Amino acid sequence: MTYFCPECWREIGGDGICAHCGADLTKLAESSYEEKLIRALRHPEPTTPIRAATILGEIGSKAALKPLLELVNSSRDPYIQEAAVVALGKIGDRRALPCLERWRAEGSVRVRLAAEQAIRSIGQEKSENLSQTERCSK
Numbered sequence: 001m002t003y004f005c006p007e008c009w010r011e012i013g014g015d016g017i018c019a020h021c022g023a024d025l026t027k028l029a030e031s032s033y034e035e036k037l038i039r040a041l042r043h044p045e046p047t048t049p050i051r052a053a054t055i056l057g058e059i060g061s062k063a064a065l066k067p068l069l070e071l072v073n074s075s076r077d078p079y080i081q082e083a084a085v086v087a088l089g090k091i092g093d094r095r096a097l098p099c100l101e102r103w104r105a106e107g108s109v110r111v112r113l114a115a116e117q118a119i120r121s122i123g124q125e126k127s128e129n130l131s132q133t134e135r136c137s138k
Contacts, residue, residue, distance in 0.1 A: 006031075006039050034059070038067050041084075049075075050083040057087030065093050072099065078108040085111055089118025097122060 005012045007023035016026050031039070038061070040052035049071060056064040064087070072084040085103055088096040097119065104115035 006036065009042070009044050034061055034063060037061070038064050041067050041071050046077055046080060049080050053080070053083040053087040057090035060091050062091060062093060065091060065096060069096060069099050072103060072111075078110050081107060082110045082114045085114040085118050089114070089121040092122050094122060 003012050003014070004010065005018040005021060005023055005025065006028050008018060008021040010018070010020045012018050012020070012025070017024060028039075034056070037052045037056050041049045041056075041064075043049055043052070053064075053068060053071065056068065068084045068088050068091075072081050072088070075081050075084070081103070085100065085107075088100060100115045100119050100122075103111050104119060105112075107115060
């Protein structure tokens with residue numbers, strides 16, 4: 001079986017320290033599921049960041065906000081960008097709106113459509129939160 005370092009994604013042996021980047025693999029193994037998913041956003045094989053972004057969006061990971069923003073801005077793969085934008089919409093954090101607005105104007109067709117949907121989703125979430133607040137205050 002082949003193992004890869006979860007920091008630099010290079011092939012490693014069974015040692016506790018990555019020979020390439022020096023990462024302590026025993027500490028990395030103790031990371032939470034969410035932390036491992038966030039780390040997987042940097043994986044060089046394209047379907048891995050797509051899957052990680054999708055799961056992070058589904059679980060509503062606020063901790064993934066900055067890494068997802070970095071991913072959508074650094075990747076040149078429209079499928080990875082789309083997955084990150086969709087995840088940002090599902091997370092629903094308004095801090096993502098400036099990035100989403102930019103990608104709605106500048107991205108590929110896939111990314112523009114995903115950004116439009118994410119912006120709507122964040123707006124709906126805001127409206128739902130406001131109506132819940134109104135119901136609680138009555």
